[in-house]
Amino acid sequence: MPGLIGSQGVRPGALNMGRVFRALRYRSDQAQYVVYHRPTIYKTDDYGVPSGTVGSQELLLPDLPAIIRPAVTADYQQQRQGSNIIGAARIYTPNITTIKSSTGGIGAHNFSQPLNPNFNEIEGWDRLITNYRTIRTLRTDVTSSVANGTWTASHGAITTDGESVTNTTTANGNTIFTAGNIRNILEADRFKFRIKTNFDAELTVITIVNQSNHTLTYTVTNGPPGVNLYEHSGDWFTVDLPFISGTTATSIYSVGDQYTVTVADGGNFDYEKELKTVTIANTGYNSPGGQSSYTVSLKEMEFYKSVSWHVHSLKDMTDGYMIFDCVRTQGRNDSRRRAYE
Numbered sequence: 269m270p271g272l273i274g275s276q277g278v279r280p281g282a283l284n285m286g287r288v289f290r291a292l293r294y295r296s297d298q299a300q301y302v303v304y305h306r307p308t309i310y311k312t313d314d315y316g317v318p319s320g321t322v323g324s325q326e327l328l329l330p331d332l333p334a335i336i337r338p339a340v341t342a343d344y345q346q347q348r349q350g351s352n353i354i355g356a357a358r359i360y361t362p363n364i365t366t367i368k369s370s371t372g373g374i375g376a377h378n379f380s381q382p383l384n385p386n387f388n389e390i391e392g393w394d395r396l397i398t399n400y401r402t403i404r405t406l407r408t409d410v411t412s413s414v415a416n417g418t419w420t421a422s423h424g425a426i427t428t429d430g431e432s433v434t435n436t437t438t439a440n441g442n443t444i445f446t447a448g449n450i451r452n453i454l455e456a457d458r459f460k461f462r463i464k465t466n467f468d469a470e471l472t473v474i475t476i477v478n479q480s481n482h483t484l485t486y487t488v489t490n491g492p493p494g495v496n497l498y499e500h501s502g503d504w505f506t507v508d509l510p511f512i513s514g515t516t517a518t519s520i521y522s523v524g525d526q527y528t529v530t531v532a533d534g535g536n537f538d539y540e541k542e543l544k545t546v547t548i549a550n551t552g553y554n555s556p557g558g559q560s561s562y563t564v565s566l567k568e569m570e571f572y573k574s575v576s577w578h579v580h581s582l583k584d585m586t587d588g589y590m591i592f593d594c595v596r597t598q599g600r601n602d603s604r605r606r607a608y609e
Contacts, residue, residue, distance in 0.1 A: 303397040330508040355596030406569035432567035451542035456571035478541035490528035
């Protein structure tokens with residue numbers, strides 16, 4: 269888009285920022301999807317000391333389009349355990365009304381929260397998590413390859429259309445990726461995938477196993493009373509989870525509702541060990557159910573290294589977009605981290 273990008277970055281002016289984000293993403297990759305994250309806020313006592321009582325639930329919402337203009341990505345001042353510190357960036361996002369809209373907004377499933385009183389603005393020290401580098405992509409353009417990995421199903425058959433793999437299932441069960449010769453995921457700290465079904469399937473458990481058979485398990489729990497986490501028949505739904513030692517709980521949001529995801533590794537998951545399997549478990553199959561087939565499709569599956577930008581100040585706000593000055597408070601020097609493990 270000539271004239272849109274200059275030496276000082278994006279010059280918004282009087283623009284349709286929704287159109288700008290789409291054009292930049294699909295034509296030049298200058299716009300990207302980020303994960304919006306606000307940690308759990310705990311209530312405080314009379315002395316201002318946080319208690320163990322949750323006052324505001326964690327917000328973890330993937331697929332927020334943003335344009336990121338870094339001033340300093342990382343300056344590599346050496347810190348403990350191979351960490352480096354401090355970067356700065358200016359980040360452009362759509363306005364909050366567009367982000368929260370239930371129709372025609374950013375995401376019909378993750379961001380559809382027009383009635384959520386805890387998400388009325390992007391606040392100071394909220395995080396925008398970006399994909400700094402993809403560590404390992406789980407290929408979905410092949411169904412079986414020794415070098416790149418193999419797809420199987422506990423029930424059903426696996427096919428691919430070149431972009432996604434599909435399990436045409438015959439019962440409740442698992443879709444399983446078994447790593448081939450390319451197995452390194454040590455530098456990754458997040459795991460992401462997109463899922464689509466043609467029935468009201470429920471996402472129940474995600475399991476990652478390393479080469480020593482240590483298991484990291486994500487169990488979906490604690491949604492609204494009587495409501496399970498459905499993958500929204502016919503639509504792609506994004507799941508983006510932390511992949512890092514010490515994590516005990518995180519969230520998946522769907523149509524404005526939070527589903528707590530408990531993370532357990534039995535105390536022995538070794539992140540230096542290479543990847544063995546990734547398993548996605550679904551329930552909701554209803555035989556005979558009146559359908560000729562039941563399908564679960566997966567795509568854009570990857571382990572990635574993230575960069576977390578913290579909102580420092582609001583620079584500009586219009587009817588079409590917002591501009592934030594953000595700082596990167598911590599990063600990792602992978603070669604030193606590997607040596608220190």
